[in-house]
Amino acid sequence: MPATTARSTTGRPAAPATVTASAGTQILLTNVTKHYGLATPAVDDVSLTIEPGEFMTLLGPSGSGKTTTLNLIAGFETLTSGAIEFNGADVSALPPHKRNLGMLFQNYALFPHMTVAQNVAYPLKERRLGKPEITRKVGEVLELVQLTGRDDHYPSQLSGGQQQRVALARAIVFGPNALLLDEPLGALDRNLRATLQAEIHRIHREVGTTFVFVTHDQEEAMNLSDRIALFNNGRIEQIGTPEALYESPETLFAARFLGDSNVFELSGPLGESIPWEDNVWSIAPETVSAQASAAEARVALVVRPEDVRIAVDGAEPPSGSNAVTATVRDIEYLGSYRMAVLSIGRGPTAGKARLGARESEVTEGQTVTAWWPVERQHLVAV
Template sequence: MTTTPETAARTAGSSARSGTEIRLDHVTKDFGLAHPAVDDISLTIQPGEFMTLLGPSGSGKTTTLNLIAGFETLTVGTISLNGTDVSDVPPHRRNLGMLFQNYALFPHLTVAQNVAYPLRERKMPKQEIARKVAEVLELVQLTGRDDHHPSQLSGGQQQRVALARAIVFEPRALLLDEPLGALDRNLRSALQAEIRRIHREVGSTFVFVTHDQEEAMNLSDRIALFNNGRIEQVGTPQQLYASPETLFTARFLGDSNVFELGQGAPGGSVVWDGETWGIDPATVSPHPGVRANSAIVVRPEDVEVAAGRDEVPSGANAVRATVRDVEYMGSYRTLLLSMGERGLPGRTRVSPLRGDYAIGDRIVVWWRPASQRIVAA
């Protein structure tokens, strides 16, 4: 995959020096059910990278994280850290940090004692433990809370303690299993910013599991999108959003207008509901031609509104639509639409200053062929 300037900047310097490469080769985990939980996946996570495993419940992302951690045994395949096969190495010898949703703090220990626990287990000298605990509490902005117990802290503060404990022993990589799932929206947003900052400062490899697409888009250098035990697509957030390769990717990441093609042609146009639309070859996903099992995907922000056909620019693709509802979203309005003769549900976004749309209005929506994506349906 192409590396964007933003990704290069975030993975440069200390991240590239201190991070660990994690490589999964043809990994399968079969629990003996109808389908393997993880089905022949291969993935390389670069040193210092923030990789998110994203997907719906039951898609295999958490099982994959547990395989990396060593909590689950492989059925087939290998997992290596910096080129060393650790497939049969027990969890405590992989030197990986782990952060869970439920914090898993010891209620009878203070903040400092909780953070120091993995260092005491490694029998570090007391002075070294005190120094490292002080440094990591400053990193997670909990200086002065050393003597507090978990019950005296907010949920967000408890998660910071858990994060401090997970990184204090300088693990080869940090594995995060939906760590923000129990927090409210505002607190989640604040802690996402903290996790991004800590990732940059620590420079370790982070592998983050979530089912929340916005969280994944906000945090990640790259995303591995899981579906039914397999990886659907891997790329930067921008690549997955702007250039989905399958209909599952297009629908899972963000809103989409989806036009499934009843018939297609490998030429310069397709037909949908009696409308003939142009194709930009650069927007066709890597599969042979435009086939009957393909679909056109257009993001709502790329769809424009016109009162009639005479207002549609030359070369644009257009379809008649009826306004079903209008949603005020603050910085924009969403028009919920019925498109074409078959009344396909769709949506577009307009300025909140344009309040002249009402339910039942008949309009024409249009977009440029370069802004659509043709994917395997």
């Protein structure tokens, strides 16, 4: 039976009733800590507010604490200290089955002896819903994940992407307080990942519930998220929109983890200008992060490769820009663009500058001037 579509207050189509039992749950973590008896905690005093209906991604390298944090929200791990609240109610001591959360894992966790419809219906049967309601809800959610007509197939008859859609349908069919997704696309190839990213984004938009997504893939996080909590060594390094984290990193870890960066570590105090080797560079106050401006902070200057320009044959960079002499070590062809790999300074410091795909005046072995607009650099804490 097709889902009945209404209009939400934002003007976009509202989700079918089967998946709007919760319009979105606020998840509040306060000073959350998890110790396993090692020298440092796996999660170290993490505080985070996930707003109702938000797509929040926990991003970071392996061992950074993001999956442990997700398991604490789910109730699969117990807190060492701190508190977790759903819509203002403390759930810290509740077992997983009483938190009413949907879960989506990398390995799908489908029952191989059950059909698609039976897999999706399983959480509804556990909640003792009547057969007509189960049939209706299963039909609606299979339409949402675009698997109508696959009801009687078994998991072994489906592709990896289709199996993940079944797992997603099962995770949202009962209208959970929130959906927790733990590296759900990690087992898929690049093209299929991109397709399912678009599907997850669409389903989140239509369902309207809270999604908490764990990944170590920066592009995936940037593509899907309303906000990202970037984890490092059990703590949150920075929280913000994808644009904010990329355009305004606060620390060197954030700048390096989210995309390529040219990094110049500095030794002198911040003033109206900064020295680096034989160069003196200008500072734009708005590009200095709060952590970098703290007293006695170790600071680095970061500039993205797409913001670096190359001047050749003695050409002068524009007035007011920062510049440095460099040698072109290599030219990498990457389809829609090329990347000049640079040696900069006495060190030498490795650098990169993004070129157009057909830009040919820059050649390997050439001595050039690399320059960038002052407002496109970032001064971050090391």
